[in-house]
Amino acid sequence: MGGLALLSAITTFALAGARAAEFSPEGREIFLEGCVEQVSDRISQDTAQNYCQCVLDGFSQDNVSRDDVRTFIAEANNPDEWPSQVQNVIRDCLQEYRQ
Numbered sequence: 001m002g003g004l005a006l007l008s009a010i011t012t013f014a015l016a017g018a019r020a021a022e023f024s025p026e027g028r029e030i031f032l033e034g035c036v037e038q039v040s041d042r043i044s045q046d047t048a049q050n051y052c053q054c055v056l057d058g059f060s061q062d063n064v065s066r067d068d069v070r071t072f073i074a075e076a077n078n079p080d081e082w083p084s085q086v087q088n089v090i091r092d093c094l095q096e097y098r099q
Contacts, residue, residue, distance in 0.1 A: 021059045021069040031056055038076075043097070051097040058089030 023031060035052035036045070043051065059069050068083040075081035082090070 021064050021066050023056065023060065028056060047097050051093050054093035054096060055089055058093060059086070061089075064089060 032049070032052050035055060036048045039051060040048040058064065064083075064085045068086050072082050072086040079087070
C-alpha cells in the first residue's frame with residue numbers, strides 16, 4: 001500500500017484520540033500491513049513484522065501526535081520532513097531491529 005493510500009485509510013478510520021496517535025484495531029492492522037509491505041523487500045518478514053510493531057507502538061506513545069503520524073505518512077519518501085518525534089521512534093526501532 002502506498003503512502004497516500006495508507007494515509008487515507010488511517011485518516012478515515014484508524015486514528016482516534018485527541019493527543020496521542022491512537023489506532024483502532026482495524027487501523028493497527030492497516031498500518032502494520034502497509035508498513036510490512038514497504039520494508040519487507042529489505043529485511044526478513046519476521047524482522048519486518050517486529051520492526052513495524054515497534055514503530056506502531058512508538059507512534060502510540062503520548063509524544064507522537066496524530067498530526068505527526070499523518071505528516072510521516074504523507075511525507076513517507078521525504079525523511080527530512082518527518083516530525084522529530086517520528087524520527088526518534090523510527091531511529092529507535094531501526095537500531096533494535098537492524099540486521
